[in-house]
Structure formats: structure tokens, C-alpha cells
Amino acid sequence: MKKAVHFGAGNIGRGFIGLLLSLSDYEVVFIDVDDDVISKLNQKNSYQVLEVGGREEKEYQVDHVRGVNAKEEENIAAEIKDADLVTAAVGPANLEYIAPAIAQGIKKRFAADNLDYLNIIACENAVQASTKLQEYVYEKLDEAEQEQANDYIGFPDSAVDRIVPPQETEGLTVKVEPFKEWIVDETQFKGEIPEIEGMDLTDNLLAFVERKIFTLNTGHAATAYLGYYKGYQYIHEAIKDEEIYQTVKDALLESGRTLIKEYGFAEKTHQQYIDKILKRFKNPALQDSVSRVGRDPIRKLGPEDRLVKPALRALKMNIFPIGLRKCIAAGLLFAPEGDDEAQEIQTMIKKDGVEKALEEVTEIEANSLLGKDIIRTYNKLKDSNSLGDKIIS
């Protein structure tokens, strides 16, 4: 049996990547900062994945799993020393914290003359997350180790798509949607490409990753921010609201026009891709919350992320992003308790005004045409309790 070390035993870790690895005959060693999940993995050495909302509910048994606490750097390095694959799904902001243990593992492999190729794949909602992880890992290697790593350690970037909502049960069981897509850049592997059920390959990853993030995640964040604004708890409820559906669809068509121009997707195929995604949002069995989907709005409203980047691209194509600007404005009103980034935005707005907060978070100038329009929309939203016709125009 081969061995994979996977960082992040959360929703995507257990509900998607861990499942695929197990189906492909890997033992999976999960690394996590959460003591509780690690001790449960070590007590049971197995868990279940439930696919819900399709024609029939499907259950998968995931065996041969165990856990190591992320604090135990030496033990993690020892696992990586003879691992066949390393994967991660910890959130883009946490990649820098897993890099030291990965670097230690690489050092141990080289010190033991283990020159088997190793590939390390970050499965995050970010463009070039594995490349970013490589930068963090290389900061911990000396020049000779970096040269050796250039020959033996690959960091293939990937795009990962499966909606895994917050879990309601205490145990390890993970509820997931039936849809799944994991696409990895075949040009960045070192050595033989591992055969993993459900892992697809491409030599054109940027097109796929941008299509995914600037469609699914754009629409998801838009639904979450507009849904929160209108008082919905769940994504499937929010997307059923006609006003929200129309605004999200407008935003996706704007983003879609930029993707079609950038990557040459066929218009009809892209339209079908959008429709399929909107249908996935409607899955009531997921009970996916607007607070999870909108989480970390400083990241999500950032200049390179799912709402602002397509809006700026649209502007460059002389399309005024009427739908996207409304979603950005609603994002500035997103304030669920317990979301530190959402609270930070609210504090910025209270302290220095929405103009300053907009500039700080999105890097859009408050005095630009788009900036002024976002602020006008924000103020209108704040003073009413519906998206309203006057807001939609």
C-alpha cells in the first residue's frame, strides 16, 4: 500500500482528497491542528463519506487512515521521509504554517538518500497554491537542498471542486455533494504521475482553475453576501430568492464574458457550466451556510480574488460590472459573529469610513467610477432591507 500525507483533515481533506486517495489504495496520514479530529482518526482508523442530494444517497467507507498533530513536526517529517505523495487542504492562509514540516521531511529524505520522486499538491481555492507552498518550503531549504528539490520534488498546481458544507455531526462522517472535480497540472509533476481515481490531468490548468474560481466561487460568494444581507441562513434558500438569483446570474455572465475572452471557452458551453453550478447551489440536502461560503471576506474581496478580479477585468473590456459591483457592496455589509475578517471590515468602516475600507480591502480607488458606484450601492443597501429595483438598475 502506498502512503499519502495529507495536511488538513477538514471538509475537503476528509470529504474529497482523503476519499480519492483511499479509493486509490493509499494509506492516508492526516495532519491537523485539531486534537479532537486527530484522536478520533487514531481511535477509529476509518470514517464515512455520504454523498447527498443526488438521485440516491451513496455511502463510502474510508479505511487505512490515521492522524498526526500538526505540532509534532519531527513525526510529520518522519512520515514524509518515506511518503509517496503529499497533499494539503488547509486554506490558502495556512500554507506558510505547514511549510516547515514539509521542508523537514524533504531534508530527511535527502539525508537518507531517498531519491524517489515526491509530488506535493495543494488543493485550495487559489490560483497556483502549490507554487506558493513551494516558495514557503524553499525558504526553509539551503541552496544545495533547493537544487536537489528542483530535480526530485514536484509542486503541481491544481483546481479542486466539490461543495462540502459544515458538518452537523460530532464524528468524522462527512456529508458532500455528488459532483467532484480535481484537475492537476500534468506538466509540473516530477517522475511518474500517480494514478488516483478521480484526479484528472491537464496541460492548461490556468484556464480550468480560473474558470472554477471565477464562476463557482464568484457565484457562491455573491449568493452568500446577498443572502446574508436578506437574512437567509442557507445557500439553497438564498439562491431560490428571485432577486438574488438574477443578481448572481448577472455577476456570473459578467465574469463569464471575461473568461470567454481570456481563454476562448465556447459561449454555449460556458452558459451550461454556469447553469449547472447554479443548480448545485440549490441542493437542499447540503444545508450549506452563508456564513461558511462567505467566510474570510478580506480574502474574498481581495484584488486577485473571486469578485474584484472579474469586475476589474470586465471594466477593461468596457463592460460595467453591474452585478459584480452589487455583490462587492453586499460583501462590505457581511458581518456574521465569529468571522474575524468580517468583523475587521466592520471596524474599519466604523473607524475610517467605507471609502477607506473599500480601498484597503479591494484596492479599488474610492474615487474611481467603479469605487463610487460600489459606495453608492453600499449606502443604498445599508439604508433599505431589500436589493430593490432601484439598486438593481
Ligand SMILES: NC(=O)c1ccc[n+]([C@@H]2O[C@H](COP(=O)([O-])OP(=O)(O)OC[C@H]3O[C@@H](n4cnc5c(N)ncnc54)[C@H](O)[C@@H]3O)[C@@H](O)[C@H]2O)c1
Ligand atoms: N469545503 C469546500 O466546499 C471546498 C471545496 C473546494 C476547495 N476548498 C478549499 O479547501 C481548503 C480547505 O477548506 P475546508 O472547507 O476543507 O476547510 P476546513 O476548515 O473544513 O478544513 C481545513 C482544515 O485544516 C486544518 N488546519 C488549519 N491550519 C492547519 C495547519 N497549520 N496544519 C494542519 N492543519 C491545519 C483545520 O484544522 C481544518 O481541519 C480551502 O482552501 C478551501 O477553499 C473547500
Ligand SMILES: O=P(O)(O)OC[C@@H](O)[C@@H](O)[C@H](O)[C@H](O)CO
Ligand atoms: O473555501 P472558500 O472559503 O474559498 O470558499 C467557500 C466556498 O465557495 C467553497 O468552499 C466551495 O464550496 C468550493 O470551492 C466548491 O468547490
